[in-house]
Amino acid sequence: MRAIVALPRNRISTVLVMAIPPTRVAQREAGQEWLLSHSDHPADLLAAWDVDTLGPLATDRHWRVGEAPLALSMDAMTRIGSRRCGPVLADVPNLVTWWLLPPDLGDELADLRQITIHPIGWELRAPAAVHPIRGRVWLGTLDGSGQLTDPVLLGAALGPGGGPRIPAEALG
Numbered sequence: 001m002r003a004i005v006a007l008p009r010n011r012i013s014t015v016l017v018m019a020i021p022p023t024r025v026a027q028r029e030a031g032q033e034w035l036l037s038h039s040d041h042p043a044d045l046l047a048a049w050d051v052d053t054l055g056p057l058a059t060d061r062h063w064r065v066g067e068a069p070l071a072l073s074m075d076a077m078t079r080i081g082s083r084r085c086g087p088v089l090a091d092v093p094n095l096v097t098w099w100l101l102p103p104d105l106g107d108e109l110a111d112l113r114q115i116t117i118h119p120i121g122w123e124l125r126a127p128a129a130v131h132p133i134r135g136r137v138w139l140g141t142l143d144g145s146g147q148l149t150d151p152v153l154l155g156a157a158l159g160p161g162g163g164p165r166i167p168a169e170a171l172g
Contacts, residue, residue, distance in 0.1 A: 031138070031142035032129035034143075034145075034146060038063075039056075039057060041056065045057070052133055054125035054127055056125065056126075057124045058121060059119070059120050060120060061103055063101060064101045064102065064105045064117060065101065065124050066101050066109060066116065066117050066154070067098050067099075067116045067118065068097055068099065068114055069097070073090070073097035073099070079156075082140075085140040085141055085149055086101075086140055087139075087140050088100070088139040088140035089137075089138055089139070090136065090138075091136050092136070097139070099115075099140075099154060100148050102150075102151065108151035108154075108155050109154065109155050109158075112159060114159075115158055126138075
């Protein structure tokens with residue numbers, strides 16, 4: 001484990017003072033590179049992150065964004081399982097989360113009152129992947145793999161009573 005991790009490669013001057021396994025740091029760095037590579041304005045993101053502010057991530061051809069309450073999302077993440085969850089951004093002070101969902105999202109989540117799907121072009125203000133900013137922190141899988149949460153699984157997890165649990169056999 002590393003006690004202090006500097007991330008000059010990503011032009012983030014902040015030094016993280018926490019015990020993070022080296023593989024986890026590498027995954028977060030890869031997640032940050034993935035966010036930058038899927039942004040229409042990566043320079044704007046980097047400029048914001050360099051001064052520890054939230055940067056603009058627009059919903060577009062790469063993902064859609066679903067907004068849900070934090071407590072409900074934490075339960076949903078547990079039901080879905082860490083291997084099947086994509087990136088989820090939490091705003092801890094405001095008790096809200098935003099799920100990154102596939103760009104071709106249909107009506108899989110249309111009947112759920114617990115989640116609001118934002119329109120294409122809506123801008124999410126996000127921190128760097130490597131550390132929280134202003135109470136916002138990335139949860140779920142943000143490791144550069146590009147994995148997004150399956151809306152069918154999310155709908156089942158957020159639905160009335162949390163929906164059906166995924167059978168163990170389905171998890172491989």
